[in-house]
Amino acid sequence: MKPRGTGIGLALSRRLVELHGGEIGCRKRRRPGQ
Known part of the structure; x- marks a missing residue:
């Protein structure tokens, strides 16, 4: 099932x-072992 929303x-x-x-903002963190 796809989430619904207006995208705003x-x-x-x-x-x-x-x-x-x-x-x-958003930051990507790498975890050890991944």
């Missing part, structure tokens, strides 16, 4: 965070 959740969240002077 992350864009909206990012804009709200930026309006408050913050940043939003």
